[in-house]
């Protein structure tokens with residue numbers, strides 16, 4: 001079999017066989033196919049799509065590119081949550097410690113920033129010393145000791161995704177439902193979980209801009225998980241404006257600590273409680289979502305969630321004193337407020353542009369080997385619906401390099417739409433919930 005034939009077949013709209021997909025994924029993982037051919041194949045998949053059968057074969061090849069963990073000797077249900085990616089989307093860092101504080105095991109394998117969206121691993125690495133590259137033995141030890149461990153893909157777990165993810169990030173091949181499904185589900189199915197909560201984003205800052213596209217991606221992933229014997233739910237949640245107020249790696253850690261201190265922005269707290277409730281419910285720790293919400297809120301109010309976060313940071317080699325003094329997190333040297341030019345109300349925020357602004361400042365990667373500046377980012381002061389006066393700050397840029405500032409500033413200035421009247425309707429934070437094959441409208 002030759003890589004070029006597989007690329008050509010997909011380019012021309014053909015359906016690849018499981019053998020062709022397995023050949024391509026295993027050869028790329030073992031460096032027998034170069035990045036340029038893999039990039040061409042990714043673009044062909046993005047443009048042509050994949051059938052259900054191709055997606056199943058792709059996910060299985062990615063999953064079996066490495067080991068599949070087994071934690072069945074550890075007591076209780078193991079549960080995880082994964083997001084399709086957004087801007088200021090930092091819920092994992094609140095809910096993983098919260099759910100672990102309830103006694104449920106959370107083995108979490110996360111990704112780095114992808115396109116304009118941030119990544120849990122990059123955020124965690126802004127905590128001095130935090131090691132996301134644990135060996136599998138260390139991963140198990142941390143999980144068994146404190147109930148939660150947070151790592152990235154290793155050479156052992158879904159290594160195909162590790163390579164493809166980095167390549168997609170810089171080749172404009174992120175926004176493809178089959179590629180997202182294979183990427184997320186291979187990591188999640190490899191991590192030895194029994195249940196998975198998916199947070200599928202929709203809106204201007206999501207990869208799936210429309211609710212329909214987000215729903216069909218969610219169905220694809222739920223179906224894949226159910227087929228592999230997992231308890232699954234997907235929440236379609238809003239990403240039409242940044243979640244919370246802070247965007248950027250260290251800034252987002254700071255905001256998660258605020259939430260675990262019982263403060264923080266209302267939208268972020270609400271989504272964290274909802275996702276944590278679903279995790280507790282699927283794990284069988286509570287018998288209803290209301291009870292799950294109450295338990296998660298209690299664990300935050302009592303400080304148990306924050307203490308669990310401290311334990312995780314310490315066990316993974318990080319400096320847990322950032323919890324008591326967030327000033328110890330990396331700080332940008334310069335700040336620039338972005339001022340409103342008019343009086344009125346914020347009617348929309350082009351959310352992807354806010355993510356790109358953070359990336360351009362150095363918070364994300366433009367090329368595979370770029371390093372990240374953990375300190376930079378954007379603090380959003382005015383969200384959709386807020387009243388503003390001319391000259392008032394809409395957001396503040398945290399930056400270290402003057403050369404990167406002007407592009408970020410332009411993106412942020414252009415991202416806000418201000419009108420004399422407030423928006424007529426507000427988008428809900430949770431649009432819809434998809435459990436198994438059953439659809440449940442939010443609120444019913």
Ligand code: URA
Pocket residue numbers: 083084085110111114179180181183184
């Ligand atoms: N998160 C992932 O892990 N993979 C994707 O492709 C998108 C979001």
